[in-house]
Amino acid sequence: MAFFTVFGNPVAHSLSPQIHDAFAAQHGLGIRYLPSLTSAGQFRRAVSDFFYCGGAGANVTVPFKESAYELVTHLTTRAAKARAVNTLIPLGFGQLLGDNTDGIGLITDLRVNCHQQLNQRAVVLLGAGGAARGALHALLEQPVASITVVNRTIARAEELAQDSQDSRVTACAFDALAITSGALVINATSISLTDKSGTASLPIATAELAKATCAYDMMYGAEPTVFMQQARSAGVTNVFDGLGMLVEQAAVAFKIWHDVQQLNTPQVIASLREKLKCK
Structure with missing residues (x-):
């Protein structure tokens, strides 16, 4: 089973696990996606440990997007322009590609x-x-x-x-x-x-x-x-x-990690909207 996470502080409220689990269900994929609470002082170590232990991909939310930009070894053009990274892709041998799908x-x-x-x-x-x-x-x-x-x-x-x-x-x-x-x-x-x-x-x-x-x-x-x-x-x-933006940026990351082409994002947006109303 592939392991994924989102680094943030705070991060317990993040909808990313629900979104990626929903996408995985659409394609019958078995994944484990959990939030990772860290701090400014521990962020670099937390990312390193996650990928050293076999992490297949990670998202980054506030306040660490600029820190992730400084951390990665490679950048996509859009991440370089944004000067911020919200998606981490392992390239092997300790190399990380940083992307920005926002x-x-x-x-x-x-x-x-x-x-x-x-x-x-x-x-x-x-x-x-x-x-x-x-x-x-x-x-x-x-x-x-x-x-x-x-x-x-x-x-x-x-x-x-x-x-x-x-x-x-x-x-x-x-x-x-x-x-x-x-x-x-x-x-x-x-x-x-x-x-x-x-x-x-x-x-x-x-x-x-x-x-x-x-x-x-x-x-x-x-x-x-x-x-x-x-x-x-x-x-x-x-x-x-911006709920739709959250789901659509997650879809781009999911497609990169899993090499899939189609995702039903409107279905996920509607489901999350209903869950938010029930809180």
């Missing part, structure tokens, strides 16, 4: 599950951290018209825009944000994770947010996230969370 998971969810058109679409990307970086480079591979990176600290947004080396990307602060009518707004900030009260909101003028036709939060939960609630209050008609 970006492609986001694009697949937007296009396939959320039915969003990206061709010549104006995109507003909220945040300038690791999640935003991974999303930005994936979006730039699509024929979007423009991407505005918005952040509380304008310098970080400007750094990300400049680093993209793409004329379609600009940066601005929240108080200077002017949203193009029909835009897609993606939340890559941590507000939906850090605000447990559900009362906070991003400093976006309601009139500006109302110009968007789709709001997407890369986070997810049993209830609509803070950003989703803010978007709905502004009158945005299409509002989605």
